[in-house]
Amino acid sequence: MKTIKEIENMTITELEKLSQDEGITVPEGFGRSLEETVNLQCRVEALTSEESQPKRRMPLVWMSVAASVAVIAGVGFGIVRHESAPKDTFSDPYLAYAEVEKAFTKMSDGMKKGMAMAEESQAVVGKASAVLERQEILRLRSE
Amino acid sequence: MKKLYFIAILLLAAIGAYAQDGKNIYNRYSDSKGVSAVYISPAMFRLIGKIPELNVESEGGNVDLAPLIRTLDGFYMLDISEKAIIDEVASQVDQMVKKGRYEILMEVKDEGENVRMYTVGNDKTIESLVFIAKDDASVQFICIDGTMSRSDVENLIAQYVAE
Numbered sequence: 001m002k003t004i005k006e007i008e009n010m011t012i013t014e015l016e017k018l019s020q021d022e023g024i025t026v027p028e029g030f031g032r033s034l035e036e037t038v039n040l041q042c043r044v045e046a047l048t049s050e051e052s053q054p055k056r057r058m059p060l061v062w063m064s065v066a067a068s069v070a071v072i073a074g075v076g077f078g079i080v081r082h083e084s085a086p087k088d089t090f091s092d093p094y095l096a097y098a099e100v101e102k103a104f105t106k107m108s109d110g111m112k113k114g115m116a117m118a119e120e121s122q123a124v125v126g127k128a129s130a131v132l133e134r135q136e137i138l139r140l141r142s143e
Numbered sequence: 144m145k146k147l148y149f150i151a152i153l154l155l156a157a158i159g160a161y162a163q164d165g166k167n168i169y170n171r172y173s174d175s176k177g178v179s180a181v182y183i184s185p186a187m188f189r190l191i192g193k194i195p196e197l198n199v200e201s202e203g204g205n206v207d208l209a210p211l212i213r214t215l216d217g218f219y220m221l222d223i224s225e226k227a228i229i230d231e232v233a234s235q236v237d238q239m240v241k242k243g244r245y246e247i248l249m250e251v252k253d254e255g256e257n258v259r260m261y262t263v264g265n266d267k268t269i270e271s272l273v274f275i276a277k278d279d280a281s282v283q284f285i286c287i288d289g290t291m292s293r294s295d296v297e298n299l300i301a302q303y304v305a306e
Contacts, residue, residue: 085166086169086170086173087182088187089182089183090183093191093193094194096187096218097194097212099181099183099220100183100191100212100218103274103287106283106285107260107274107300108300110251110260111249111260111300113253114251114258117251
């Protein structure tokens, strides 16, 4: 009986001769089991070839990029829409001008307070420097 | 992938940095309860600039306000008496001032009232003038944006102080 290696090394011509040799009997059901084995092997090869293919990551990456951009654009658009220019409070320019004048008056009131406090402190500083001058004069006289 | 996340984070940070200026503070609180708000747009300032008599009398003679008015881009004012948001608004203004290029012009603390004025600009022009006066019962916030001549603004305020 030939070994599998011997059979693998045989040429097509030799295999044809063997197949025509009626002296060699084929076991019952051999053809069907061979067919099933070959089909099974084909299926296994098909599965392993799918696994060996590199996973398609690119679409997922681009989907996440698109989602991020959409979120950022949505947030930005929301902010811009929310912060859009407000409506004029007055339709009459005279009233608007009066409000501007009032604002400058308020600012000047604040500045007036600051200047008044600065003047008060200047009076105190003036007194202190007058006292120091007198003491200096007395010291010079005593020398 | 890490680069993409980094870029996304930078974009979000940029949006965050967009936050604070007078207009944003005005938009945030102008519709709140206990807030009286005034906004004057550049278009309204152009109309004001066309008013014939915008002179202010002073010792040195009349000063024409029209050139100053025409340089203004926006006027935002909030007068808040709602105690719940007084501190919040004051804090927002503090943040705005810290983040921007604001320079303090004046601060007065007297009898529980804190008054501050800030400007943004250079030696010749003022781009933004911010005024905030806060006490226990109220806070007033005024923000004037534009390209104002510094000397014009100083003269104007000096005239009001002298009155």
